[in-house]
Amino acid sequence: MFDWLTPEEWQAVRLSLSVALRSVLFGLPPAVAAAWLLARGRFPGRAALDALVHLPLVMPPVVVGWLLLVTFGLRGPVGALLNEWFGVRLVFTTGGAALATAVMSFPLIVRAVRLSLDAVDPGLEAAARTLGAGPLDRFFTVTLPLIAPGILSGAITAFAAGLGEFGAVITFASNIPGATQTLPLAIYSATQTPGGEATAAKLAGVSLVLALCGLLLADAAGRRMQAMLGRAPA
Amino acid sequence: MLEVALRHDWPGFSLDVGFRAPAAGVTALFGPSGCGKSTILAAVAGLLRPDAGRIALGDAVLFDHAGRRMVPAERRRCGMVFQDARLFPHLSVSGNLRYGLRRAPRGTTGPGFDEVVSLLGIEALLARRPAALSGGEKQRVALGRALLSRPAMLLMDEPLAALDAPRKAEVLPFLARLRQELSIPLLYVTHALEEVDQLADSLVLLAGGRVLASGAVEALAARTDLPMLAGRRDAGALLPCTVLAHDPARQLTRLGFPGGTLSVPLAPAPVGSTQRLRLRARDVAVATEEPRGLSVQNVLPVVLEALEPGAAGEAMLRLRAGPSLLLARVTLDSAHRLSLRPGQPLWALVKSVALAPRGPGA
Numbered sequence: 001m002f003d004w005l006t007p008e009e010w011q012a013v014r015l016s017l018s019v020a021l022r023s024v025l026f027g028l029p030p031a032v033a034a035a036w037l038l039a040r041g042r043f044p045g046r047a048a049l050d051a052l053v054h055l056p057l058v059m060p061p062v063v064v065g066w067l068l069l070v071t072f073g074l075r076g077p078v079g080a081l082l083n084e085w086f087g088v089r090l091v092f093t094t095g096g097a098a099l100a101t102a103v104m105s106f107p108l109i110v111r112a113v114r115l116s117l118d119a120v121d122p123g124l125e126a127a128a129r130t131l132g133a134g135p136l137d138r139f140f141t142v143t144l145p146l147i148a149p150g151i152l153s154g155a156i157t158a159f160a161a162g163l164g165e166f167g168a169v170i171t172f173a174s175n176i177p178g179a180t181q182t183l184p185l186a187i188y189s190a191t192q193t194p195g196g197e198a199t200a201a202k203l204a205g206v207s208l209v210l211a212l213c214g215l216l217l218a219d220a221a222g223r224r225m226q227a228m229l230g231r232a233p234a
Numbered sequence: 235m236l237e238v239a240l241r242h243d244w245p246g247f248s249l250d251v252g253f254r255a256p257a258a259g260v261t262a263l264f265g266p267s268g269c270g271k272s273t274i275l276a277a278v279a280g281l282l283r284p285d286a287g288r289i290a291l292g293d294a295v296l297f298d299h300a301g302r303r304m305v306p307a308e309r310r311r312c313g314m315v316f317q318d319a320r321l322f323p324h325l326s327v328s329g330n331l332r333y334g335l336r337r338a339p340r341g342t343t344g345p346g347f348d349e350v351v352s353l354l355g356i357e358a359l360l361a362r363r364p365a366a367l368s369g370g371e372k373q374r375v376a377l378g379r380a381l382l383s384r385p386a387m388l389l390m391d392e393p394l395a396a397l398d399a400p401r402k403a404e405v406l407p408f409l410a411r412l413r414q415e416l417s418i419p420l421l422y423v424t425h426a427l428e429e430v431d432q433l434a435d436s437l438v439l440l441a442g443g444r445v446l447a448s449g450a451v452e453a454l455a456a457r458t459d460l461p462m463l464a465g466r467r468d469a470g471a472l473l474p475c476t477v478l479a480h481d482p483a484r485q486l487t488r489l490g491f492p493g494g495t496l497s498v499p500l501a502p503a504p505v506g507s508t509q510r511l512r513l514r515a516r517d518v519a520v521a522t523e524e525p526r527g528l529s530v531q532n533v534l535p536v537v538l539e540a541l542e543p544g545a546a547g548e549a550m551l552r553l554r555a556g557p558s559l560l561l562a563r564v565t566l567d568s569a570h571r572l573s574l575r576p577g578q579p580l581w582a583l584v585k586s587v588a589l590a591p592r593g594p595g596a
Contacts, residue, residue, distance in 0.1 A: 123320050126281050126307075127320040129280070129306075129307040130281070130307055130310075130380075131333055131337055132308050132311070132338065132339070133333075145324040146323070
């Protein structure tokens, strides 16, 4: 029943889903931490961090990929250490594709989480303090549940956007079928191949449907969770 | 004993206060908006670090600028009730109540969950979310949450200010019951004099970031040099009274206070219970001879202690009845006409309608 896509095309779809999912899982904890620092922190260099977090949004994705290549490549400062200490190679691997995607979608999650952090009444955290809750306790029992809708919708948006990441992935992880050739890369390859128009059209359709589903899901999840928190949907 | 001394500066406003609150009982911080009341509470709770000062509860030093000591709020064990309740919206009422209970230090004792729930009458609300509660219900839950955290002191920041009159009347009896059962200090921030009358044992009077006066409520209420109290329409003396007897036939209740007795309309309080009365200065008139043929129920022999200037064209009379002090507001003209002078024996005429008991007192 799945024969309307060839095994190679299915592989690209599966790979895209896997890369996008991994990118969200990698990116979520540091994105929440960065959002928290930006929303609540008062420290020198806050503006610089803010700019750094948002850079991938405005920089050409190819430049992001190139920077990753320079940093995480086998001869890059971080990449060499990773390879030496843990035997981990990111460049030209699925993990590398996930890293590139995570960097690109990082600002999307940070923005969503920060918006919901701004909506959390700091008075509730103060109330938790007077009831004996320390900083981590407060964060996990008060702040995190209250920003959960923002985290979820940010994660789903990042996942949907991550399915389509092209420039950073092809620059850092290259275009290797079965390893780093995600949906957009497969579409690109198809358009470069004589007679590949049908494949390109089918994969483009799949991309479109996946992205749309992601957006609808993010919206529904956000509403559902707001209602669970007893707030009117925004 | 809670000792507070602190100084904190903002652009355009400075707070510099010092006072002591007894180890058990309600200390009201009373003053107009913007006088620094809530800031004091935040500093005691540890939510604000003052520029200088010292805060100690018994032997435990919570903040000491000189000794560089600042106990974090989460380890101060200050149960706090905020004006806006601040219930956790993602937890049920029961979850909110248990939040503090779960974090109470081991070895501390206090009222149990069921006891607090029944004291506050919130059994029916336990499964609900805070969003589904009325303002009065929210404040009762917030009160329960603070109590269950086994606090070493309770701090209340205008807990009734956001409520309308019926909701206030719903929460006040719980506060009154609470103050009789508590054995820890309670700091109560308010700008409503009726809450002071009903709840407070001692009073810290604040204005512009300074303490104007502090002491027992009865003693402060009788002072005529405090415009914030004496200038009000409802200014007057506070008397601790005991219910002596009820006379259903005459629809009267007899109250005794140090220095005399008073008749008031039949009150529901049991005989022997104590009540606190606010005797408003504008409800007290004086006569130089014992009056006869009056509708006024209460005529007390008193001695004029002092004549104080009051509002424009008025004088405030300090009248001594045994150990108690009454205030009477008369026009300057009357004071001249009767040639009132300190030491003169007078008759104080008190309209009994002014004497409706205002809730349990000391």
